[in-house]
Amino acid sequence: MRKQLKTIAIIGGGPSGCALATLLNRKKFKVGVFYLEKRPEIIVGESLVPAIIPMLRELGVEDEVKSYSTYKPGASVWVNKDEEATSPFSYGGGNLPHYAYNVPRKDFDKTIFDLAVREGVQFFPQIAKIEKTGKGDELKLSDETIAGINDFFGGQPDLIVDASGRSRTISRLLDIPTKTGYRKDVALFSHMSGTEKIEPFNIHLHRLEKGWCWRIPLPGRTSVGIVINPEHLKKYGATKEEQFDNYLKSEETLKKFTSAGKRETGVVQYDNYQLISQQLYGSNWVITGDAGGFLDPIFSSGLFLAIKGAFRLSRFIDDGSNPDYKTYQKEQLHELVVWQKLVDTWYSGRLFTLFKVGQDRLDTAFGRFIGPHMQKHLTRIFSGEAVYKPFSRRFLNFVTGSMIDIMKVVGLHKRNIKDLEIK
Numbered sequence: 001m002r003k004q005l006k007t008i009a010i011i012g013g014g015p016s017g018c019a020l021a022t023l024l025n026r027k028k029f030k031v032g033v034f035y036l037e038k039r040p041e042i043i044v045g046e047s048l049v050p051a052i053i054p055m056l057r058e059l060g061v062e063d064e065v066k067s068y069s070t071y072k073p074g075a076s077v078w079v080n081k082d083e084e085a086t087s088p089f090s091y092g093g094g095n096l097p098h099y100a101y102n103v104p105r106k107d108f109d110k111t112i113f114d115l116a117v118r119e120g121v122q123f124f125p126q127i128a129k130i131e132k133t134g135k136g137d138e139l140k141l142s143d144e145t146i147a148g149i150n151d152f153f154g155g156q157p158d159l160i161v162d163a164s165g166r167s168r169t170i171s172r173l174l175d176i177p178t179k180t181g182y183r184k185d186v187a188l189f190s191h192m193s194g195t196e197k198i199e200p201f202n203i204h205l206h207r208l209e210k211g212w213c214w215r216i217p218l219p220g221r222t223s224v225g226i227v228i229n230p231e232h233l234k235k236y237g238a239t240k241e242e243q244f245d246n247y248l249k250s251e252e253t254l255k256k257f258t259s260a261g262k263r264e265t266g267v268v269q270y271d272n273y274q275l276i277s278q279q280l281y282g283s284n285w286v287i288t289g290d291a292g293g294f295l296d297p298i299f300s301s302g303l304f305l306a307i308k309g310a311f312r313l314s315r316f317i318d319d320g321s322n323p324d325y326k327t328y329q330k331e332q333l334h335e336l337v338v339w340q341k342l343v344d345t346w347y348s349g350r351l352f353t354l355f356k357v358g359q360d361r362l363d364t365a366f367g368r369f370i371g372p373h374m375q376k377h378l379t380r381i382f383s384g385e386a387v388y389k390p391f392s393r394r395f396l397n398f399v400t401g402s403m404i405d406i407m408k409v410v411g412l413h414k415r416n417i418k419d420l421e422i423k
């Protein structure tokens with residue numbers, strides 16, 4: 001039997017840490033959050049999915065988020081520079097709102113942070129240092145850290161939550177085994193002005209000759225990100241800025257949409273992001289948000305999963321007596337596995353194949369029958385709903401798997417379509 005929890009230290013003042021702090025504070029725990037005041041110039045994670053909206057409403061911040069964001073009614077996917085398929089979220093039907101937002105990330109983080117402050121959570125602008133106590137996998141805040149917060153918890157906190165994002169504080173300290181994804185891409189991203197206008201403000205995802213890119217319309221700016229194998233990038237320059245700028249100038253699709261644009265920020269690089277810790281809890285600690293795992297930028301699942309993880313963890317901590325972290329871990333890891341399957345359909349090219357097959361077959365009886373179903377369930381990938389609807393998952397499995405295989409064998413479609421995998 002674990003000790004009844006009363007005091008909780010959260011490492012990291014990003015969206016998962018702040019959302020969790022608010023939820024636990026509402027349950028009357030004594031919560032302290034360690035955060036770093038200095039933030040990078042720009043941060044990825046600007047495209048939200050409709051599935052996050054109910055949680056923003058429950059936190060009470062949707063109106064504030066709306067006030068500085070672009071209203072996003074759908075997602076557009078480009079198979080190449082001239083072939084595009086748009087999925088308004090309304091095509092997905094279901095219970096989710098038919099919209100989401102593209103958010104300037106600093107504003108979004110501030111909203112979730114300010115909410116926690118307003119509701120009475122205590123914040124400490126310092127790095128939390130943690131150490132092993134020597135008793136099993138038990139951890140503690142260092143003496144220096146405790147001194148820096150004037151002994152806020154009255155000794156050690158009952159629970160330490162790692163919400164430190166890519167710093168992965170606890171996983172690193174304890175050398176927790178990880179599962180890494182098979183893609184070794186890097187993402188380079190920047191904010192630009194003067195690029196081709198995007199209206200309505202859908203996220204645009206482009207399959208490129210090499211890699212893929214996003215264009216996210218923000219107020220007055222477009223966020224442009226390239227996701228690509230680092231081997232391809234080498235020939236575009238020595239620095240990330242040179243690589244980003246030169247790739248934009250030489251890649252046909254990017255040239256088309258960004259040639260009149262100007263880079264307004266530095267270029268930020270992310271790599272090794274497909275990383276999932278295989279253990280999310282120990283005797284007096286638990287991990288949430290990106291600190292526990294992140295899949296891939298495609299389909300914009302990151303912030304949704306980070307905040308959903310916070311909601312889930314707060315439900316498990318509940319009144320502080322005997323939280324069932326084992327089940328929490330199982331649910332968190334299972335969710336990532338399910339999303340991973342969708343992510344795979346992007347990189348294997350199966351989604352694009354489906355798009356091409358769909359175009360060929362729309363005028364047949366089979367096409368007329370299956371077309372509306374495809375539209376609905378494919379849209380649910382972009383809204384975040386596909387993962388939670390078993391029928392959608394099975395349907396998508398079938399159409400991106402067996403159905404395409406059968407079509408290839410019997411040669412039903414007119415063109416010789418090959419899977420357009422992301423190189």
Ligand SMILES: Cc1cc2nc3c(=O)[nH]c(=O)nc-3n(C[C@H](O)[C@H](O)[C@H](O)COP(=O)(O)OP(=O)(O)OC[C@H]3O[C@@H](n4cnc5c(N)ncnc54)[C@H](O)[C@@H]3O)c2cc1C
Pocket residue numbers: 011012013014015016017034035036044045046047048049126127128129163164165166167169187270273288289290291294296297300301302303304306
């Ligand atoms: C290339 C790329 C593109 C992405 N695009 C999207 C997208 O379009 N949409 C989307 O929803 N998601 C996207 N994501 C994912 C999204 O950015 C993350 O899922 C999200 O930021 C996770 O939130 P978090 O609170 O868990 O971690 P973070 O946002 O990383 O917050 C963690 C915080 O903890 C702080 N911290 C770290 N260590 C310490 C310490 N020891 N003491 C105190 N503070 C500490 C950090 O400074 C940071 O502020 C993308 C990710 C990548 C890599």
